[in-house]
Amino acid sequence: MKVLLSILFTGMMLPALAWQQPKTNKVVKPAAPPPQQLPAKKVLMAGRALKDRILLRWAPDDPNAWKLCNKYGYAIERYTVARDGKALPKPELLKGDGIIRPQELEKWDSVMLERDDYAAVIAQAIYGETFGMEMGEQGAQNILIQAGELEQRYTMALYGADHSFRAARMAGLGWLDAKVKPNEAYFYRIRSLVPPAIMNIEPAVVYISLKDHYPLPAPRLSKVDFGDKIASVRWNFKTQRTLYNSYYVERSENGKDFKSITDKPYTNMTADDAKDAEMLTYFDTLQHNDKKYYYRIRGVSAFGEVGEPSNVIAGSGLKSSGVNPFITKALPSKKGYTVYWDFPDSLNDAIVKFSLSQASSMNSTYASLIDSIPVGKRSFEFDPGIVSYVQVEVLERGGEIRRSYPFMVQPEDSVPPSVPIALKGRIDSTGRVYLDWSRNAEKDLMGYMIYRSSSLNNEFSLVQDTAWKGNSFIDSISVNSLNREIYYAVAAVDRRYNQSKYCQPLLLLKPDVIPPSDAVIAGYELNDHGIRIRITPSSSKDVVKHVIYRKNINGMNQWEKIKDTMSSAKEISYMDSIKAGGNYAYTVIAVDSSSLESQPAQPLTVYIPVKVRGKINELKLGVDRQLREIAVEWSAMAENGMIKSFELYRGGDKQKISLYKVIDNRTATSFADKDLLVNTKYTYGIRAVFSDGGYSDMQVKTVVY
Structure with missing residues (x-):
């Protein structure tokens, strides 16, 4: 499940902002945009299942939408869609209690604020008169300043909500459902109550049950580089960004007793889609070079939960010469490229060797290309193969490794990867789609783009907007729709963004939870052989048969099945060769390929007269x-x-x-x-x-x- 908006902020401690009573609570009503001119805003939502309750977090994807939602509020609805592993024929609706909006200023009391710094941040963002920006400018400049302030309020409010679930609930951005059962599954829908004439804001839905509970896993600490009284703690931020949005960095001097060296959770400071946002680095100052230090990290989720500790990496500070190699250029050559770097010749006696390493992106893990280059060399020829980043490393005699700044080597490449093959998949009863395919062999493969469509005649759309690294994927769709067919296709993309063609589209059928439409008794005819019933069949495509029932109104008053018909004609005709007279009722039920039955047709009542028999003799x-x-x-x-x-x-x-x-x-x-x-x-x-x-x-x- 995807997380909420990633709120990218510094990992430094945020002081509680000074309170300032707002002068007014008025919200300026923006002019309604012309029809189909502006795209609709959205509410994004994530869910977290605990052992006995379900937590929900949401946020609008736009500052203006957030401001309007604070005024008009939200409405939450819960639909029970499955029980004991079976989909319910009709979802059971449970509405939330009233309108959800930020609590009044009086309820953000001083005790709460002293206990929760994030609550202070959110309250200041919502109710503070100003937010760290001067408002004395006039005209267009003033409009820009106000827009920037709203962006800051929005960012800070969502940052605080990401680190305190209690504060998120007070801010109208979270909900706790304790009235849940372990044998049920739910769809939650949160919708904005902002009038569409003011702003069109699309709702959000989450499918979840208590069975989705899982303990938060331990993150992976990638490496710790030790220098002269400094340690560089590095870990991959993107690999677990669906679980954690910030981290505590912990240190120990004996390998057992760990304490956090970050007062507040630490997160990245760059745009979420930036290439260099994959790795996070925290620099710790060491008191001694000759002492061993142990490091680990803990992740913090969007619900304020702290996960298990990571693996531990230990090391000591090293005395350094203080000089790093510097790559000056990389030029094409016969074998590929020649990399040139600078390093003072006067320091050759202080180093052991140079080495060259390569990585697919600037902040990913670098793999060694050449382990040992003589200390007197300042260039090296190699074949990069694919677009990559290279580093020159120098090993000092004291054991410290000093690295150059990464340098990108970009060979020409316009050939897309091969088309993925062997795509297969299935859909379970809850609407989860499981896909897998054969992995491509290209070295420069970045990942795969997954596409989906309801028809081969419609354009395929991306399921997600970033390349998927693996060769299996889980999607979620609605099974409560009349169209049972859905198509998937996969394309491969390399690191130069050359994309292959789609693979052969895969047709999957959604599980059938919708009964067929009703059949209709169109009329009847009486003749010497009995009664002929004319039936207009169900319009559903997956109907496999129609079952005709009859009952004697003057008799036991029970329906009796008299015929199963597999006819696919536009009108079904059935002759009931009934001999006895009396009043009879007829109805018909459509049955589809999943054995789901329609509602009985409106009964037809017919009087069948008794035939004349015998004659008075004289x-x-x-x-x-x-x-x-x-x-x-x-x-x-x-x-x-x-x-x-x-x-x-x-x-x-x-x-x-x-x-x-x-x-x-x-x-x-x-x-x-x-x-x-x-x-x-x-x-x-x-x-x-x-x-x-x-x-x-x-x-x-x-x-x-």
Whole structure:
């Protein structure tokens, strides 16, 4: 995980600044930039997992953004995205308590300031009336002075926050979450509450869990050079800059009892991207040359934690002649280059030999090229091979080695490295991407540029803006997106910044945590064979099947799977050859290649009528004018046991036949119709109604009354 902004500052003790009550708390509202004219500012954030809590640190990447955020504050949100090693279908949101902003001046009490010098630095940066700059100038000069003061306040506030987590929290730049569980994983998002109309500031996110806890490792002390009552303590600053931003230098006179010789953590004073910022050097003055001293270092993280001590390097001061060789020039020659240097001939008797060493950068470790050059020589021919720095060293008879200032030798080189091969990788369920490839063989290889894209049709973008030294890389991406495909490519770059072409892009599939979109029941048709259901399938690309369910609404009211269909057509048609009548509901679920299911489609309810079966065997009509009635008689059916009732239909001369009477007696075989008109022709029909809702065919006859 990348650290916050690297706050580059001197390692000297920073005195607590004098308090000055601000005259006003007003913040000048800058004019809104024209759309798409200025790039958005960002909030950068880092997380640190302890055994039972998670610490967060953040900071805007711009002084003006920091000033506005101090006024409007921040909002923090925590999303629980995984539990017991499984991604949650829906992240659980927990919002922070209110608006996070610097605490009021009254809360930065004197006890806190006496106990924490960094708190005093931050408080002065936020609330101090002035910050070490004269404000008497007018016009453009005054604007420049104010801009410089804001830059100083911003730098000092972030420097103090990097060395005191408690002060960082008071300054609205840190947060502690103790409501965490060891079986859960979280996304934290910090966002600025500055209105976008004033300044557009992008939020920051961090993925972390308690399982990410690790003890801070011991840094590596590279070397200690001893001179005449002086020791030069050197270590690599860049190799562990993601862990430590400053260091304590410790010394011991017996190899056991170490004490810090830097009151405050020591860090580099140059720009973070400078080539000579790779190594840090601390000079210690020795009281004696004939006494052995032991040195080690401890790193300090952005959360104010102090790591384990480094390895120990010991030595003693050496009496020196006080003269260093000086490289004057390096000229092309038959074998490569000839290096020329100056050293007084009068001191030849005081030295043992010259030697020549080489390094890939000015402050990296120098390797010996030629170990022994006669004391009378002042030049040497060699083949540098690649762009490099050389040093001439002189070994004095007292054992002290004195070195020249590094001199760059730069052969012409326009040939890029070979294209990296054998790129492979994988993505785990949390979105971490693991890549590795075969290492290039070029001696002047500086590293690799890693590129990423969501499509082969889109331009690849750099994952990080500096060359990656190794041939394996871990990236982090969001798995909660609809696009599952992601492509990676790697290019090699040498120390002359000649870059190879991309390797063959590698396609990786994100783990599937998003269910497919819902299918839709588009319609249905009833026919003699049953019911045909028409389905519009899910639009998700990774759907492998659709599962159709049915339930009898009048029955057990439980869904029953009736069909798995693998069809990829734009519309799916399914014939349900159901014979029984009644009310039925249908729905469908889409299932993707990761066995994730969509929500059920809106159910379709259909009434399926029972088919006509059987017929009353005989219908008789008898006219009795004395009783003034028509006797309607019929014969029983074979399905008599299932008959629920009879339906009697009647029609006249000018009336169509329609339902006339419902006879609820299932054993009835006759009916007397007395509601009659003389000289009228009547048509009668009779059919049986069954208990399951079906009915028989109708028997029809006509008579004249």
